[in-house]
Amino acid sequence: MEHKITTNYNKETLVDFKRFTLTKKSFIKPWLLYIMCIGVVVLAFVYNRRFELNFTTVIYPSIAIIGVLVITFLYYIRPQREAEDAEEFSAEYIFGDRFITVGEDEIPYSDLYCIYEDKSYFYFYVNECDGFLIDKDDIDFDMGEFLKGKDIKPKQLKLMKNKSKEEKAE
Numbered sequence: 548m549e550h551k552i553t554t555n556y557n558k559e560t561l562v563d564f565k566r567f568t569l570t571k572k573s574f575i576k577p578w579l580l581y582i583m584c585i586g587v588v589v590l591a592f593v594y595n596r597r598f599e600l601n602f603t604t605v606i607y608p609s610i611a612i613i614g615v616l617v618i619t620f621l622y623y624i625r626p627q628r629e630a631e632d633a634e635e636f637s638a639e640y641i642f643g644d645r646f647i648t649v650g651e652d653e654i655p656y657s658d659l660y661c662i663y664e665d666k667s668y669f670y671f672y673v674n675e676c677d678g679f680l681i682d683k684d685d686i687d688f689d690m691g692e693f694l695k696g697k698d699i700k701p702k703q704l705k706l707m708k709n710k711s712k713e714e715k716a717e
Contacts, residue, residue: 550642550693554682558630564680565626567670571663577622584611584618640681642693647671649679656697664691664706 554560570576591607641648646655654673663670669690672678681690691706 548644550686550688551639552642552681552685553637553639554680554685555635555637556633557635558633560680560682561630561633562626563668564670564678565629566622567663567665567668567680568676568678569622569626571670577618580618581615584614587611638679640679645698656694656699659699659703661703661705662694662699666707 588608588611591603591611595601595603638649646653647659648654658673660672660674660678662672667683669681669683669686670678671681683690694704694706
């Protein structure tokens with residue numbers, strides 16, 4: 548059975564894909580890094596016990612502030628800048644029994660590098676950095692169940708484990 552899906556790529560979609568690609572394998576997320584940087588600043592002053600200028604109260608907070616700026620640039624600003632020049636387009640994907648058709652290319656399920664799922668998208672990676680995403684709003688069938696029946700190694704399939712309460716009620 549074949550399923551045709553058309554996904555519209557706009558700036559927001561491309562930014563989401565770039566951000567997900569940055570953090571897909573890491574348990575360290577930007578919010579966690581921000582908390583760590585704030586913790587370094589607070590601990591530098593608590594450790595010193597006096598609010599005077601010395602190595603601890605100047606260098607460590609400075610490094611933490613630089614870290615916040617780098618995180619902000621890499622995770623928020625750079626993907627936005629890269630997506631500004633992109634034009635909106637649509638792509639049609641045909642999910643068959645043995646492969647996915649993307650344009651004129653046929654990608655066997657076994658050749659996929661990895662498949663991830665989050666609240667809004669399914670991310671299909673052909674290699675570590677290149678891939679495509681499918682917006683869940685564009686899908687009219689259960690993609691997770693469909694993929695489980697294909698020739699995909701379990702380690703390559705990173706689907707959400709918990710379904711929403713609304714989906715369980717249905």
